[in-house]
Amino acid sequence: MRIYGDLVSGNCLKVKIVADVLGLSYEWVAVDILEGESRTPDYLSRFPAGQVPGVVLDDGRCLAQSNAILRYLARDSVLIPQDAFLQAKMDEWLFWEQYSHEPAIAVCRFDMRYLGKPREARDPSRVARGEAALDLMERHLAGTTWMVGDGATIADIALFAYTHWADEGGFALGPRPAIRAWLTRCTSAFGGRVTSRQG
Structure with missing residues (x-):
């Protein structure tokens, strides 16, 4: 799994925290939003809204929006209540x-x-x-x-x-x-x- 993000962003930080707390294996791909790196054609081909964070899963599927990513990464974990x-x-x-x-x-x-x-x-x-x-x-x-x-x-x-x-x-x-x-x-x-x- 690759996590694309910029740690000046709290939205990216929270995805990193969840991945680290759960011990998930990932590669962090730094994206400098202040330099426009989330607006390049390559980045937009994966994440058309041009926002960070973005995640490319092991099977190549892409997921954006920080809280949707949290929901997915934390599924079936202690970070989501069973009730x-x-x-x-x-x-x-x-x-x-x-x-x-x-x-x-x-x-x-x-x-x-x-x-x-x-x-x-x-x-x-x-x-x-x-x-x-x-x-x-x-x-x-x-x-x-x-x-x-x-x-x-x-x-x-x-x-x-x-x-x-x-x-x-x-x-x-x-x-x-x-x-x-x-x-x-x-x-x-x-x-x-x-x-x-x-x-």
Whole structure:
């Protein structure tokens, strides 16, 4: 299996974490998104949307979209609950992460860290969405150890990726003790495989 990705991207980081936690055999193929390497004809022939991450399976089939990749790689593993309702709750968080969390926090981080914009130049609507997303997570995690069920799932990994970089997008984690405690639990649960400051 080949995983195409760029570790400046939380979407790529979460795929790497799942593969490493589960001990899957893979080749990491670095794709520099800042240099346009996800837009080359060769890359687009495999992943027409031109996004990272992308996975080429052993049989040559290609899969894109980070949470779909997580779902596939983690099938039949401890990272997906056996209970059907808990699986649906996990999916609920996965969909929310891509719609309400990542578009705000990841974009603010990209603007500040990679485009060099000051905190004050962030899009106010994205800032509001990011703050609301973190507030929701804080309320949820104040009453539970993990996002779903009694152990870490791919919902935790999906949300961990950009949450632990939220400060790089100008979002304060200091006033959110439940999130900070959860981040520590995630780092421990993932066995030190978290490359928290790459990129």
